[in-house]
Amino acid sequence: MIRLNHEALARENREPIEAPRRMPPVFAALVVALAAWGAAYLWRDAGEGRFGEGDQRTPAALLVRPASGGAIDGKALYEARCAACHQASGLGLPGAFPPLAGSEWVLGAASRPASIVVAGLGGSIQVKGHAYQGAMPAFRDQLSDAEIAAILTYARGAWGNGAPPVEVDTVAAARAALADRAGPIEGEAELVRLVPSP
Ligand code: HEC
Structure with a gap:
């Protein structure tokens, strides 16, 4: 049988209790x-x-939209989509990627650069006196008409270029004209034939 030692019990502290504490x-x-x-x-x-x-718009596209809302940021899109080849400076890389700064194609009829971006470009093209023989991918599935117009408007106004903005309708017309076309435009020769300068 257990015998309680009441004297010892009396010396013990009481069991602690947890009081509710307010935040x-x-x-x-x-x-x-x-x-x-x-x-x-x-x-x-x-x-x-x-x-x-x-x-x-997709969440990724939302990121390039300025906080003020509205306009598409052509510079940010250029840097994301084009600068890897044509460089942020617009100078390209000699022998590999042609310059957009001072390019007769960028500064000329807007329907031509619009067609290049929509369908891509292969074959050979002469830019500022140098021949290029490369391959540029098509952007018809990656960029909307408004985004291409914003990029080209930026390119036509940056790096000392001074050509007027590119209208969304110009890009839409280029896209429609190239709708049945699978491969890239074959060089300068086909470009000037397909897209006559107005
Ligand atoms: C993967 C590399 C690459 C990317 C990305 C690229 N390009 Fe190009 N681009 C080229 C090459 C290479 C050529 C020349 C093709 C040839 O020799 O037929 C070219 C040619 C051009 C031309 C005509 C030549 C000139 O210098 O004016 C324009 C205009 C152009 N690109 C604009 C753009 C724009 C705008 C973008 C972004 C939407 C872009 N490119 C993205 C590689 C690229």
């Missing part, structure tokens, strides 16, 4: 303020149509 009011206020700020942030973006209906 400090300052911390509670901070949590509420952060939640409200987050909600307001999302609300503002939705109001600008960035995530709203009618916005068919």
Whole structure:
């Protein structure tokens, strides 16, 4: 049988109990303020149509859209899609990628560079007195008419180029004219035949 030693028990401390502790009011206020700020942030973006209906763009494309909304950033798209070959400077790489800075093709009839970007380019082409014999991929499946127009508008105004902007309709017409075409445009000879300068 167990015998309790009451004297020893009396000397023991009481069992601890856990008292409920309230969150400090300052911390509670901070949590509420952060939640409200987050909600307001999302609300503002939705109001600008960035995530709203009618916005068919992919999340990746949304990234190149300036926070002010509206216009497509042709410079950012150029740097993402074209600069690997033609360089951010627009100077290309001698012997491999032709320059867009000062190029007679970029500065001439807008329907020609538009057709090159839509369908790609192979064969040989003469740019600023140098012959190139390379292969440029088609962008018809990667870029919309408006994006191609924005890129070419940037290229025609950057690096000392001074040609007028490219209209979205010009790109749409080039896309329609090349709709049945599978391979790239075969060099300068086919380019000038397919796309007469107006
Ligand atoms: C993979 C490399 C590559 C990429 C990416 C590329 N190009 Fe090209 N581009 C070339 C090559 C190579 C040629 C010359 C093709 C030939 O010799 O037939 C060319 C030719 C051109 C020309 C006509 C020649 C000139 O210098 O004016 C234009 C205009 C042009 N590209 C614009 C663009 C634009 C705009 C983009 C981005 C949407 C782009 N290119 C992306 C490689 C590329």
